[in-house]
Amino acid sequence: MPDADLPAALIFDVDGTLAETEEAHRHAFNEAFAEAGLDWHWDQARYRRLLDVTGGKERIRFHQELAGLSVLDDPAIARLHARKTALYVAHVDGGRLGLRPGIARLINQARAAGIPLAIATTTSLANVESLLRATLGAGAPGWFAAIGAGDMVARKKPAPDIYRHVLDRLGVDPARSVAFEDSVNGLEAARAAGLPTLVTVSRYTDDQRFTGALAVLDHLGEPDQPCRALAGRAPAGGVVNLPALRDWLRG
Known part of the structure; x- marks a missing residue:
């Protein structure tokens, strides 16, 4: 069972968040x-x-x-x-896309800690599963307790429907979970569902304003590639990990 002080779940957007797609x-x-x-x-x-x-x-x-x-x-x-x-x-x-810095590391940390993972995106399910298999391995879609994608809900982001869809399947407290987004539409959707949200800006969202995010970073960081805070505070050591997420949730 995961530590009660750590996030109850990690919920990822896909395009621009998991990878620069x-x-x-x-x-x-x-x-x-x-x-x-x-x-x-x-x-x-x-x-x-x-x-x-x-x-x-x-x-x-x-x-x-x-x-x-x-x-x-x-x-x-x-x-x-x-x-x-x-x-x-x-x-x-064809293997022509890679994950953004820190994504694989954080996913693996969450799996090791028993923290549920989920996807909440407007892109097609086929796109999600293809990216996960190509970057994390053939079994990677099965690592996620819930995948909300495409037309599974009537209204797409910035409506909160896809996040509520995923939260219903996870059965976790949104206030104790963390969403990862790269766009204002995604941030608004996650926050409307009650989710604290960490933003990593992407190529096509670097001109947007992210009011209400836990922090706005350039990416999640690696030990040899620390992230920078564009708004809010950067994590210790420039790396987003489970203790850093716990500290953001505590405020």
Whole structure:
């Protein structure tokens, strides 16, 4: 059983939090558009704006609305998004993405301490499982007591639904657990579910403001690669570990 003073559970977002995935997603979208004969191309500036909308199908729909288009109906959007997901998964399965600093270390520490792990994300379940297998090993999806992903809930972040979905399955006190996020939408979702939240900014969220986070860091840190605090206090030694999370929860 885990120490009662340690977090009751660790709940991770995926894109931008576990790994810097968004460029792989952007390229997969553009490949899918080209295959479908669409003259759409999302450059980095456009994609940064589109990331304000959570969910890939929702992002495609929003792009159409911005451009004043009605090229694709909902079934066509779903098919296009499914192809994009397949392209992304192939990219990940090829071993071309790695976890951000400190992620694997902290996950392994939590497992050793008996602390439940969970995922709460708006990305597709196939994307989550592919990333976990490619970076942590074939059995890694089974390490997580709950995986909330994709369309498992009606409303996506910043609504708290996906976090509440996961918390229901974990059966833990949200106030004693920690969520890990990289975006304002994710932070708002986690906090609305009652979860203290640690933010590690990512490539596409470095211009956002994270009011209410436990702290805002550049990453979780490694012994040879200490993290920096962008807001709040950095952990001792520049490494986020279970004692550091305990101390944040204590305030």
